[in-house]
Amino acid sequence: MTTDLVAAVDIGGTKIAGALVDGTGELLHRVQRPTRARESAENVMGAVTEVVTGLTDHPLWSRVGAVGVGSAGPVDAREGTVSPVNIPAWRDFPLVAHLAKTTGDLPVTLVGDGAAIAAGEHWRGAARGRRDALCMVVSTGVGGGLILDGRLRPGPTGNAGHIGHISVDFDGELCPCGGRGCVERIASGTNIARYALASGWRPAGADGDTTAAGVAVAAAQGDPIALEAFERAARALAAGIAATATLVEIETVVVGGGVSQAGDVLFTPLRRALSAYATLPFVQHLDVVPAQLGTDAGLVGAAAACWNSDTFSGQGPLGT
Amino acid sequence: MTTDLVAAVDIGGTKIAGALVDGTGELLHRVQRPTRARESAENVMGAVTEVVTGLTDHPLWSRVGAVGVGSAGPVDAREGTVSPVNIPAWRDFPLVAHLAKTTGDLPVTLVGDGAAIAAGEHWRGAARGRRDALCMVVSTGVGGGLILDGRLRPGPTGNAGHIGHISVDFDGELCPCGGRGCVERIASGTNIARYALASGWRPAGADGDTTAAGVAVAAAQGDPIALEAFERAARALAAGIAATATLVEIETVVVGGGVSQAGDVLFTPLRRALSAYATLPFVQHLDVVPAQLGTDAGLVGAAAACWNSDTFSGQGPLGT
Numbered sequence: 001m002t003t004d005l006v007a008a009v010d011i012g013g014t015k016i017a018g019a020l021v022d023g024t025g026e027l028l029h030r031v032q033r034p035t036r037a038r039e040s041a042e043n044v045m046g047a048v049t050e051v052v053t054g055l056t057d058h059p060l061w062s063r064v065g066a067v068g069v070g071s072a073g074p075v076d077a078r079e080g081t082v083s084p085v086n087i088p089a090w091r092d093f094p095l096v097a098h099l100a101k102t103t104g105d106l107p108v109t110l111v112g113d114g115a116a117i118a119a120g121e122h123w124r125g126a127a128r129g130r131r132d133a134l135c136m137v138v139s140t141g142v143g144g145g146l147i148l149d150g151r152l153r154p155g156p157t158g159n160a161g162h163i164g165h166i167s168v169d170f171d172g173e174l175c176p177c178g179g180r181g182c183v184e185r186i187a188s189g190t191n192i193a194r195y196a197l198a199s200g201w202r203p204a205g206a207d208g209d210t211t212a213a214g215v216a217v218a219a220a221q222g223d224p225i226a227l228e229a230f231e232r233a234a235r236a237l238a239a240g241i242a243a244t245a246t247l248v249e250i251e252t253v254v255v256g257g258g259v260s261q262a263g264d265v266l267f268t269p270l271r272r273a274l275s276a277y278a279t280l281p282f283v284q285h286l287d288v289v290p291a292q293l294g295t296d297a298g299l300v301g302a303a304a305a306c307w308n309s310d311t312f313s314g315q316g317p318l319g320t
Numbered sequence: 321m322t323t324d325l326v327a328a329v330d331i332g333g334t335k336i337a338g339a340l341v342d343g344t345g346e347l348l349h350r351v352q353r354p355t356r357a358r359e360s361a362e363n364v365m366g367a368v369t370e371v372v373t374g375l376t377d378h379p380l381w382s383r384v385g386a387v388g389v390g391s392a393g394p395v396d397a398r399e400g401t402v403s404p405v406n407i408p409a410w411r412d413f414p415l416v417a418h419l420a421k422t423t424g425d426l427p428v429t430l431v432g433d434g435a436a437i438a439a440g441e442h443w444r445g446a447a448r449g450r451r452d453a454l455c456m457v458v459s460t461g462v463g464g465g466l467i468l469d470g471r472l473r474p475g476p477t478g479n480a481g482h483i484g485h486i487s488v489d490f491d492g493e494l495c496p497c498g499g500r501g502c503v504e505r506i507a508s509g510t511n512i513a514r515y516a517l518a519s520g521w522r523p524a525g526a527d528g529d530t531t532a533a534g535v536a537v538a539a540a541q542g543d544p545i546a547l548e549a550f551e552r553a554a555r556a557l558a559a560g561i562a563a564t565a566t567l568v569e570i571e572t573v574v575v576g577g578g579v580s581q582a583g584d585v586l587f588t589p590l591r592r593a594l595s596a597y598a599t600l601p602f603v604q605h606l607d608v609v610p611a612q613l614g615t616d617a618g619l620v621g622a623a624a625a626c627w628n629s630d631t632f633s634g635q636g637p638l639g640t
């Protein structure tokens with residue numbers, strides 16, 4: 001029997017998704033459960049097992065040769081463990097061992113969710129054909145992953161590309177991670193809304209949306225505080241992106257996640273700010289493009305990371 | 321005739337050095353000239369040609385199979401051109417074409433000086449045997465290069481690892497590069513001295529040394545302003561190093577250059593600050609070590625980059 005499919009699992013703080021994925025990135029069968037992130041380690045793993053069982057019970061399962069997992073981080077790909085910030089009961093949780101057991105000892109490739117999204121956008125999305133790219137998610141948090149020399153660089157532990165927690169303000173505010181002035185602390189949706197509210201912005205609409213989406217609506221209507229909140233976030237993102245480009249040389253930045261739905265409200269000041277921070281000749285021509293895969297990026301990317309991995313001998317779509 | 325040697329050329333703002341280098345990194349024959357950095361493009365190239373002629377005239381030249389060049393940046397390895405900030409007459413200067421002509425059309429590998437130093441420290445210095453490392457120089461400027469997956473990552477244009485020009489203070493002072501709050505703008509020797517003097521520090525010694533070396537002497541004697549100047553530089557360096565580790569995952573940071581000669585005056589606050597910025601689990605165990613190759617790093621590294629390159633078919637010391 002040919003094993004021409006992989007099983008992809010995407011573990012986030014809100015939902016756990018799984019899919020059977022073919023060599024073109026098509027999701028042939030999907031399963032999803034809520035994460036129950038505040039419950040015990042066993043209960044969270046119970047939700048994962050339900051998702052995986054929904055895959056192993058499918059007739060196509062016999063064609064699956066490997067399992068790829070993207071998980072909220074930090075992860076430790078060397079140890080096969082995960083410690084997602086937003087799943088408190090999982091600390092050094094041996095996810096890979098559990099998944100191997102549930103899937104009949106198939107090889108399991110683990111990467112962080114940022115790396116998974118980068119692998120997905122590179123395989124089937126906005127970074128297709130790009131040799132060196134940063135793919136980021138700007139949402140309640142800020143995450144990312146790197147494509148270098150045409151391949152995912154997950155890094156030894158699977159966490160590379162963690163752009164949300166680099167400091168662009170070394171004397172700035174403490175971040176929950178323990179650092180100071182992290183990109184996420186300034187530019188995440190949560191922090192855009194926090195900054196706007198602290199600066200006196202109030203939602204005009206009857207719905208009273210005080211999230212970054214509400215700030216984006218106000219900014220699009222010309223509200224000066226809302227515009228300033230996005231401007232500041234865009235500068236922090238630009239400084240982080242420019243740092244990445246200056247350190248590793250990239251040609252493309254893919255930006256996805258809820259906050260990127262603000263469109264021009266984010267992308268216009270972001271591109272402007274980039275020209276102020278990405279000043280050396282070799283970083284001046286960065287392409288900034290919206291993500292294409294939406295919420296599927298994690299699953300497609302977990303599959304891609306798995307095809308890409310040395311642990312799986314199937315014919316892979318990456319590096320071929 | 322076996323071609324078991326390479327010719328290494330190191331182009332800086334002060335001197336141009338050349339050497340014949342064997343497969344163990346031994347410098348078998350050296351030549352050096354002042355750069356004449358303020359003169360015409362032809363005169364600067366004249367100095368390079370004198371260095372290269374000093375190599376081609378040597379009896380060992382017949383065993384040379386390739387040329388490796390590390391140059392002050394920015395460089396453009398794709399185009400074979402260099403535009404060193406501190407050599408104003410060279411803008412998009414076709415260095416590789418000139419070198420190919422002078423060396424009888426041997427293959428020429430060009431990388432930035434930061435990448436060269438990283439390749440050198442990885443081959444024969446403090447990063448030997450390390451899979452993922454940042455090697456930096458803290459001197460009148462701040463530069464660096466990256467080793468990823470056991471190989472130099474010069475990036476497509478040869479400039480990767482340019483840590484001196486990432487922003488750690490996005491609302492900070494303008495940098496001559498055009499950016500704001502760059503690591504170099506805070507932590508280079510020039511800027512350590514500038515900050516100390518602006519804060520009221522004056523050299524105590526009869527020699528009146530107002531450089532970073534003078535500030536280091538004062539700091540070692542407990543002068544509070546001098547200590548604060550190194551503390552601030554160390555925090556900026558730490559934020560930049562932590563950013564690098566968070567983005568690409570490294571295990572080791574090698575720090576060389578004149579300012580690193582300050583020893584504990586720099587390394588103690590640097591290690592302390594790193595624990596404040598490198599907070600995520602996968603970056604908490606960074607080794608910070610002094611460079612080992614001194615001023616030879618550029619030549620050894622230019623040779624290493626050349627052995628490492630696809631353009632040279634000789635048996636290489638790297639990736640073997």
